[in-house]
Amino acid sequence: MRVSILLQITGDDGTIGPAEEMTAFEKTTERSEDLGLSIAEGKAMLAAVQARTVLAQAATWSQQRRCCPACGERRRSKGSYPLVFRTLYGDVELTSPRLHRCPCQPADGPATVSPFRDLLPVPYFHVVFTMPEPIAAIALQNKRVVYDILFRSTAASLRTIAADPRHLGAEIGFVAVLHT
Ligand SMILES: [Zn+2]
Numbered sequence: 739m740r741v742s743i744l745l746q747i748t749g750d751d752g753t754i755g756p757a758e759e760m761t762a763f764e765k766t767t768e769r770s771e772d773l774g775l776s777i778a779e780g781k782a783m784l785a786a787v788q789a790r791t792v793l794a795q796a797a798t799w800s801q802q803r804r805c806c807p808a809c810g811e812r813r814r815s816k817g818s819y820p821l822v823f824r825t826l827y828g829d830v831e832l833t834s835p836r837l838h839r840c841p842c843q844p845a846d847g848p849a850t851v852s853p854f855r856d857l858l859p860v861p862y863f864h865v866v867f868t869m870p871e872p873i874a875a876i877a878l879q880n881k882r883v884v885y886d887i888l889f890r891s892t893a894a895s896l897r898t899i900a901a902d903p904r905h906l907g908a909e910i911g912f913v914a915v916l917h918t
Contacts, residue, residue, distance in 0.1 A: 739765050743783050747794050760786035788827040803853035806840035813837040816850050867892045
């Protein structure tokens, strides 16, 4: 027989979502150990239900925060970035939206807002590397070479310092952006 596990999510507004198949098992009944779910089947079921539930909750969370909390205007989207949320039943890949700062907010505040930042335990640090003024003229004429050196050396610095047990003692990930 085929055992299919369906999941149906009803939103806070009462909207009933479609019944989605989370996982399915072909079951035979030859021996006593065939009865019920195996550990692997149980884990696969929990992982699928977990991922779908987290995705639904994350979507609701970001939808509710799409508008500016101060003035209620819908904030413009500035793309998204992937992130992994680690859970007891497996990792869930999420797409974290990034929103432009609302025009009603002070211009010296953060340029973008990521709603998941308040929800998920994903600590981050904003690090700025600057180049000495005299190098600017050289960089202007040799962009590829100078920026290549800049990105390589900043990446090496971040990884070396983060790996040092006196600091983080960790292998870190980062996204680097050239800002002139
Ligand atoms: Zn606003």
